[in-house]
Amino acid sequence: MQNSRRDVVVVGGGIVGFSIAYRLANEGVTVTVIERDSVGNNASGYALGLLNPTNETGVTEGLNHHSFKMYKELLEVVQEESGVDVQILKLPHIELALEQSEVIKLKSEVSRINEFDEFNANWLETEEVLRLEPRVSSDIFGGTLVEHVIMVDSYNLTLATAQAAEHRGVEVVLGEVKGINYHKGNAVGVTLKDEEIACDSVVLALGPWSVAASSWIDINIPIVPQKGEIVRVEGLEPQLNLHLHGNAFGSSCSVVQKKDNAIWLAATVEDGTGFDVNPSIEAMEVLSRRGVRMIPALESHQMVLHTACMRPVSSDGEPILGKVPGKDRVFLATGTGGKGVLMGPVIGKAISDLVIQGQTDLPISNLGLERFGRSIS
Numbered sequence: 165m166q167n168s169r170r171d172v173v174v175v176g177g178g179i180v181g182f183s184i185a186y187r188l189a190n191e192g193v194t195v196t197v198i199e200r201d202s203v204g205n206n207a208s209g210y211a212l213g214l215l216n217p218t219n220e221t222g223v224t225e226g227l228n229h230h231s232f233k234m235y236k237e238l239l240e241v242v243q244e245e246s247g248v249d250v251q252i253l254k255l256p257h258i259e260l261a262l263e264q265s266e267v268i269k270l271k272s273e274v275s276r277i278n279e280f281d282e283f284n285a286n287w288l289e290t291e292e293v294l295r296l297e298p299r300v301s302s303d304i305f306g307g308t309l310v311e312h313v314i315m316v317d318s319y320n321l322t323l324a325t326a327q328a329a330e331h332r333g334v335e336v337v338l339g340e341v342k343g344i345n346y347h348k349g350n351a352v353g354v355t356l357k358d359e360e361i362a363c364d365s366v367v368l369a370l371g372p373w374s375v376a377a378s379s380w381i382d383i384n385i386p387i388v389p390q391k392g393e394i395v396r397v398e399g400l401e402p403q404l405n406l407h408l409h410g411n412a413f414g415s416s417c418s419v420v421q422k423k424d425n426a427i428w429l430a431a432t433v434e435d436g437t438g439f440d441v442n443p444s445i446e447a448m449e450v451l452s453r454r455g456v457r458m459i460p461a462l463e464s465h466q467m468v469l470h471t472a473c474m475r476p477v478s479s480d481g482e483p484i485l486g487k488v489p490g491k492d493r494v495f496l497a498t499g500t501g502g503k504g505v506l507m508g509p510v511i512g513k514a515i516s517d518l519v520i521q522g523q524t525d526l527p528i529s530n531l532g533l534e535r536f537g538r539s540i541s
């Protein structure tokens with residue numbers, strides 16, 4: 165390991181950490197990313213990989229759209245710089261009405277989504293959905309077609325971002341950070357098991373493990389892991405050329421045939437299971453039922469892979485982005501829940517702006533850690 169002082173140490177090598185490192189390196193900043201596991205071995209590597217800012221209208225809606233626009237250029241750039249194929253799929257996306265009661269809400273989404281230049285939405289009656297894809301269940305009530313949504317392989321994207329960052333001089337160190345070193349209140353480095361790495365700024369991007377950094381900054385970081393499982397089953401022949409999404413049996417589910425040729429059934433949402441990432445039989449059963457509800461032919465398809473990982477979820481459900489209050493040169497980026505892959509580029513830019521200029525034009529001022537109060541629990 166090299167021991168020369170770095171401008172910035174990023175703790176955590178998921179999509180969030182590497183998006184920040186990549187952006188900083190583009191601005192000429194020297195960066196070390198410290199990852200204790202391997203690149204993309206957690207949620208960033210096992211996510212569905214859907215880049216769809218149209219499905220949310222919350223406080224990060226503007227950031228999500230901004231990030232999507234950034235990806236339209238960035239995906240090609242990181243592929244070229246890394247040589248890693250991120251497996252871009254541009255499929256029509258249909259929000260299916262599986263119950264009559266969903267029709268009014270889904271129809272009303274059409275005009276909202278059409279306000280965004282990058283997307284095009286239309287209401288489809290059941291016959292129109294079946295004309296596009298006859299294997300969809302006929303027991304539906306139409307659906308909202310959204311064009312120009314993007315799907316990637318999230319592992320390949322994390323790897324590509326990491327390798328593109330390395331191309332730009334980012335150093336990746338395998339190790340576990342145990343704390344931040346301060347001098348007169350300024351962060352001056354991080355401590356690993358057997359050594360210290362000196363730096364001028366520290367960015368914390370520990371994903372679901374963020375709470376462990378609370379004692380490093382003397383403020384509670386209210387993040388918990390939320391388990392999510394995905395089942396992949398044998399692909400359809402001919403290929404399914406739509407991404408279907410619907411609310412089946414009490415929860416939402418995606419059905420999509422990705423470039424690995426498998427049909428991905430995604431995903432469960434389970435709170436209160438701690439750091440358990442063992443795939444469960446219950447999740448397999450519920451995801452299979454949801455998939456078959458949308459495409460009955462999947463009934464006979466064998467499972468090829470079943471994965472589980474954890475979303476980092478804050479106590480108010482929104483990301484935590486910004487400078488750590490009361491600590492100089494320490495920044496936090498976590499709590500991205502189910503949209504951290506989508507948000508990578510915009511978080512990269514926002515945190516890089518803060519590190520380099522002390523401010524950003526991006527609307528993150530309401531997403532700081534200070535909104536939760538300052539106590540350590």
Ligand SMILES: Cc1cc2nc3c(=O)[nH]c(=O)nc-3n(C[C@H](O)[C@H](O)[C@H](O)COP(=O)(O)OP(=O)(O)OC[C@H]3O[C@@H](n4cnc5c(N)ncnc54)[C@H](O)[C@@H]3O)c2cc1C
Pocket residue numbers: 175176177178179180181198199200201202204205206207208209210211212213214215339340341342369370371372373376390391392393394430431432473474475476497498499500501502503504505506507
């Ligand atoms: C089933 C599922 C499906 C999803 N689908 C999508 C999707 O389609 N689209 C989308 O946008 N988002 C999706 N998400 C959400 C997305 O995966 C996450 O929001 C995102 O990956 C979080 O990235 P991260 O870098 O913060 O965390 P992680 O990927 O968890 O990375 C954090 C890293 O920090 C490391 N670390 C922790 N502590 C230390 C330490 N002390 N020292 C060194 N390293 C440390 C960990 O080893 C880990 O690798 C999905 C999530 C799940 C669970």
